[in-house]
Amino acid sequence: MATSFTERYGTWALITGAARASGLGYTFARHLAAQGMNLVLVDILQVELNQRADELRQQYGVEVRPITADLAFSDFMSVLVQETQHIEVGLLVCNHMYTPADTPKILDMDLATHHRMIDINARAYTTLIHTFGNMMRARHRGGIVIVASGAGLVPAPYTGAYSANKAFQIALGETLWYELKGTGVDVLVVVAGLMNTQGDALSKYPKMMISETDPVVTEVLATLGKRHMVIPGRLNKLFMFLQLKLMSRQQAITSIGSFMTNGLGKN
Numbered sequence: 643m644a645t646s647f648t649e650r651y652g653t654w655a656l657i658t659g660a661a662r663a664s665g666l667g668y669t670f671a672r673h674l675a676a677q678g679m680n681l682v683l684v685d686i687l688q689v690e691l692n693q694r695a696d697e698l699r700q701q702y703g704v705e706v707r708p709i710t711a712d713l714a715f716s717d718f719m720s721v722l723v724q725e726t727q728h729i730e731v732g733l734l735v736c737n738h739m740y741t742p743a744d745t746p747k748i749l750d751m752d753l754a755t756h757h758r759m760i761d762i763n764a765r766a767y768t769t770l771i772h773t774f775g776n777m778m779r780a781r782h783r784g785g786i787v788i789v790a791s792g793a794g795l796v797p798a799p800y801t802g803a804y805s806a807n808k809a810f811q812i813a814l815g816e817t818l819w820y821e822l823k824g825t826g827v828d829v830l831v832v833v834a835g836l837m838n839t840q841g842d843a844l845s846k847y848p849k850m851m852i853s854e855t856d857p858v859v860t861e862v863l864a865t866l867g868k869r870h871m872v873i874p875g876r877l878n879k880l881f882m883f884l885q886l887k888l889m890s891r892q893q894a895i896t897s898i899g900s901f902m903t904n905g906l907g908k909n
């Protein structure tokens with residue numbers, strides 16, 4: 643089945659962090675499978691990943707290759723290259739992330755966790771983008787989606803390390819977009835807001851702020867190839883506008899700080 647997506651990006655997409663049924667990565671997988679794309683799915687959660695792969699095969703009739711890998715491992719790319727050597731990965735969705743659930747302050751989080759976060763959220767993003775981006779540039783076609791967060795544009799206290807990782811992803815993606823203009827490779831940075839992916843973990847935040855993943859993915863895929871950045875959702879756009887355009891940097895961080903204090907139940 644040829645669709646505008648397969649014509650533009652070929653028939654294979656690779657998505658990281660796609661194992662959880664409620665996660666954004668699996669939503670990307672479902673939408674791309676519906677566009678006729680075959681999928682390479684990468685995640686650390688083996689059982690869940692194989693379940694998602696079976697569901698996608700049954701529901702959409704596409705080919706799915708699940709690869710269980712710890713993206714903190716310095717040599718994870720050799721496994722991915724081996725598993726994808728006979729296919730053209732035309733669309734890369736860097737979506738995985740690691741952050742500790744208990745959201746400690748920066749100095750209270752142990753250094754090994756800081757380093758693991760940098761390995762998974764920054765180093766692995768760089769490795770994936772460098773490897774598949776070079777292959778795409780050589781072929782003069784491809785697409786790279788980088789799932790960052792509003793926390794990368796306005797840093798959020800209590801998730802300071804995560805914010806720093808997300809800021810890294812945004813800077814990498816925005817500059818890459820510029821450098822790849824005219825090469826046939828599209829780059830899109832996603833400045834995601836809160837989404838309903840984490841069960842009860844976001845229960846203390848106002849419900850209106852939490853988006854479902856389907857409209858987010860629809861907006862992201864509709865924007866790919868048209869702009870360099872997308873802030874999905876009207877409320878998310880409004881919040882980013884308030885924080886970035888109407889507040890000083892210090893005011894924005896202070897206001898997010900109290901928002902996080904309440905949302906995470908820190909007081």
Ligand SMILES: NC(=O)c1ccc[n+]([C@@H]2O[C@H](COP(=O)([O-])OP(=O)(O)OC[C@H]3O[C@@H](n4cnc5c(N)ncnc54)[C@H](OP(=O)(O)O)[C@@H]3O)[C@@H](O)[C@H]2O)c1
Pocket residue numbers: 658659660661662664665666667684685686687711712713714736737738739740762789790791792834835836837838839840
């Ligand atoms: N949900 C939100 O409100 C929100 C807001 C803004 C941005 N985002 C971004 O959206 C993206 C998707 O988030 P999500 O909420 O859908 O999260 P998610 O369901 O937890 O997806 C992340 C996946 O990556 C996996 N992962 C973690 N460490 C890994 C490693 N070392 N190697 C391979 N896989 C690993 C996770 O496994 P484990 O669960 O075992 O760690 C999980 O399956 C992330 O980049 C996130 O930062 C989310």
